[in-house]
Amino acid sequence: MGLVTIPRQQSILFIGPPRAGKTVFFSTMVDRLIRQSMQDGTPLNCVPEGRHSHQFVQGVIKSLERQVWPKEGGATDADGKLVYSLTHKGVLYDTKYQLSCLDYAGETFNAAFGDPDLLESEVDDEQVEELKKQVNAANVVFIVVDAVRLHDGASAEIESSLFGVVEVLKKLKIWTALVLTQKDEFEGEDYEEVVRQLKDLYPSFFAALKEMRAPTHWISSVKAVTDNQGRRVPPKNYKTESDSIALLEPVVWALSLPDSCKDADGSKGTTQ
Amino acid sequence: MSGNTSKPIEFLHVAVRRSFEKATSSNTPQGVRDNLDILLRKLGQIRALEDRASPRRIGVFGPPNRGKSTLLNELLGAAILTTSPIPMTRTVIEAHRADLSSLNSEWQVEVIHDDDFINTFNHNTPEEVAATIQQYGSHRSGGAEVRRIIVRSPFNKSKLMERNGILIDTPGAEVAFEDLEQDHSEDTRRAVGMLKDVHVVLFCVRADQIGSESERAFYQDHMRLLDPFNIVNFKDTNSDDVAVIRDTVKHYGFKRDRIYLVSSRDAQKAKSTEEKDASGLPRLEEAIVQELARLTPRDGLLCCTEEFVSVLENQVFAGIDVLPEQIHLKKVLNTAYRSAGLISEPTERRLENVLERLRRFVR
Numbered sequence: 365m366g367l368v369t370i371p372r373q374q375s376i377l378f379i380g381p382p383r384a385g386k387t388v389f390f391s392t393m394v395d396r397l398i399r400q401s402m403q404d405g406t407p408l409n410c411v412p413e414g415r416h417s418h419q420f421v422q423g424v425i426k427s428l429e430r431q432v433w434p435k436e437g438g439a440t441d442a443d444g445k446l447v448y449s450l451t452h453k454g455v456l457y458d459t460k461y462q463l464s465c466l467d468y469a470g471e472t473f474n475a476a477f478g479d480p481d482l483l484e485s486e487v488d489d490e491q492v493e494e495l496k497k498q499v500n501a502a503n504v505v506f507i508v509v510d511a512v513r514l515h516d517g518a519s520a521e522i523e524s525s526l527f528g529v530v531e532v533l534k535k536l537k538i539w540t541a542l543v544l545t546q547k548d549e550f551e552g553e554d555y556e557e558v559v560r561q562l563k564d565l566y567p568s569f570f571a572a573l574k575e576m577r578a579p580t581h582w583i584s585s586v587k588a589v590t591d592n593q594g595r596r597v598p599p600k601n602y603k604t605e606s607d608s609i610a611l612l613e614p615v616v617w618a619l620s621l622p623d624s625c626k627d628a629d630g631s632k633g634t635t636q
Numbered sequence: 637m638s639g640n641t642s643k644p645i646e647f648l649h650v651a652v653r654r655s656f657e658k659a660t661s662s663n664t665p666q667g668v669r670d671n672l673d674i675l676l677r678k679l680g681q682i683r684a685l686e687d688r689a690s691p692r693r694i695g696v697f698g699p700p701n702r703g704k705s706t707l708l709n710e711l712l713g714a715a716i717l718t719t720s721p722i723p724m725t726r727t728v729i730e731a732h733r734a735d736l737s738s739l740n741s742e743w744q745v746e747v748i749h750d751d752d753f754i755n756t757f758n759h760n761t762p763e764e765v766a767a768t769i770q771q772y773g774s775h776r777s778g779g780a781e782v783r784r785i786i787v788r789s790p791f792n793k794s795k796l797m798e799r800n801g802i803l804i805d806t807p808g809a810e811v812a813f814e815d816l817e818q819d820h821s822e823d824t825r826r827a828v829g830m831l832k833d834v835h836v837v838l839f840c841v842r843a844d845q846i847g848s849e850s851e852r853a854f855y856q857d858h859m860r861l862l863d864p865f866n867i868v869n870f871k872d873t874n875s876d877d878v879a880v881i882r883d884t885v886k887h888y889g890f891k892r893d894r895i896y897l898v899s900s901r902d903a904q905k906a907k908s909t910e911e912k913d914a915s916g917l918p919r920l921e922e923a924i925v926q927e928l929a930r931l932t933p934r935d936g937l938l939c940c941t942e943e944f945v946s947v948l949e950n951q952v953f954a955g956i957d958v959l960p961e962q963i964h965l966k967k968v969l970n971t972a973y974r975s976a977g978l979i980s981e982p983t984e985r986r987l988e989n990v991l992e993r994l995r996r997f998v999r
Binding site: 512590593594 | 652676694971999
């Protein structure tokens with residue numbers, strides 16, 4: 365353990381369009397971090413902040429273990445913010461991060477950052493304001509997007525909001541990364557070629573990410589298997605360690621960012 | 637070979653599932669949803685059979701007095717079922733192929749009771765088998781206590797049994813047809829439960845008795861999505877085959893290409909090949925043989941892809957969208973092309989042709 369713990373919290377936020385896999389990604393990632401925390405010699409310690417976050421994430425993991433996606437099992441009924449604290453134990457000092465996933469209705473994302481004319485459904489204005497507030501206060505933002513849907517040609521509504529959020533993050537000078545989910549669905553494909561196709565499909569979005577030096581992390585929270593009905597479901601006895609792909613890659617990247625960019629004193633992103 | 641063709645079948649299953657989910661969440665016509673539903677069931681069966689390498693189960697289903705027992709006897713090549721005008725069995729009867737070397741006599745009958753107790757009988761003639769089935773499968777002889785009767789024999793005269801088939805007589809739901817006013821849900825549930833594990837379903841009606849409302853309701857509620865062979869028996873009672881087909885399509889909603897007009901009693905009496913052919917039974921037998929072949933990954937991939945491409949092509953004309961995600965289609969294409977070289981040449985050409993049609997839906 366370091367000599368001191370920096371009291372200021374670094375906020376890492378996970379947002380994204382509807383049905384992008386945010387909840388499953390966040391839940392499996394913190395589960396993996398918690399399990400890793402218990403191993404000897406690891407410099408990381410992850411704990412839930414509050415009973416709600418703990419119960420919610422546990423519900424998601426239990427659901428996956430039963431080969432049921434959380435939505436089907438009703439695990440995503442709860443509302444509010446999922447918050448976990450992650451402490452990185454350094455030689456001289458410890459740094460504390462706050463990992464947050466807003467459990468808002470996915471459409472809120474489109475309402476907050478997309479073209480108002482393209483909105484397909486009603487949204488809660490309070491949730492929209494809360495999301496904007498959280499983004500404003502974040503030090504690092506992960507935009508979580510389902511690679512299957514993006515590759516298939518996302519709706520104009522999602523495309524507009526993805527570009528919109530990058531514009532906002534660029535103005536706020538917040539460290540940003542794109543997290544593509546469902547990498548397992550592209551097994552056997554040339555991953556680099558798929559990314560090239562995505563860039564070709566959404567040139568403005570990827571150009572904006574490039575300008576911000578925002579990396580793309582491609583992960584799988586759950587390496588799905590095909591059941592006897594042809595449905596893609598979690599594998600039997602799902603384990604975050606063995607049944608995921610590159611799950612911790614995004615958070616490891618966030619921890620590697622220069623200190624000056626993780627400062628929470630209002631002078632964010634000056635070195636970008 | 638099956639290992640190499642398993643992936644495209646799995647990916648096709650996923651793609652069809654995604655199409656089906658898209659169809660059910662939108663205002664897609666019932667017919668399109670039904671076709672996708674039937675395709676899903678077939679793909680599930682092919683994958684399950686591949687995993688277990690188990691025999692193909694052929695179940696015969698229908699109300700009493702439709703000539704089911706005569707039909708089954710003809711398909712088995714042996715008269716082991718009593719052809720009585722009085723419905724007598726309520727017990728599932730399964731015919732399994734067995735090598736003579738594994739049996740104590742040519743015919744072995746296992747009577748399985750509800751408490752799992754098994755009586756085994758060794759017989760030398762089909763008549764003896766029929767007598768045992770009548771004794772244990774009948775209502776009047778306490779047949780309700782018998783869960784299942786299995787007949788094992790080489791069945792050398794049966795094309796279907798030669799192809800690793802298990803023929804199943806599924807009585808027990810007859811009462812469900814008799815009176816719609818009464819609650820026969822238990823009988824119906826039991827009979828439909830049996831059908832879940834049946835790979836090829838034969839549904840029997842009579843050419844001279846088309847028009848029963850309970851039959852129609854039962855077909856629509858329980859048979860339609862199993863894509864059965866719709867057998868119109870006693871075709872000898874009506875000389876106008878075209879009219880019979882038209883009436884069954886109109887009344888039951890049968891798919892035209894799944895209707896088989898047969899006369900099992902003419903087949904039973906036939907003395908020449910011509911007479912047998914005229915009974916319609918050899919044509920039905922051949923169609924079932926082809927259906928069994930479609931349950932293998934190799935032929936199943938071709939047939940199911942053809943059916944899926946037809947659905948996708950039709951949706952374009954109908955102005956609806958049931959196209960699965962691009963990646964799912966790409967995975968079918970990539971893996972199916974790789975398996976194409978493993979199969980016989982004419983089939984390979986057909987597969988390549990259908991894959992080219994599928995390719996048009998991929999960016």
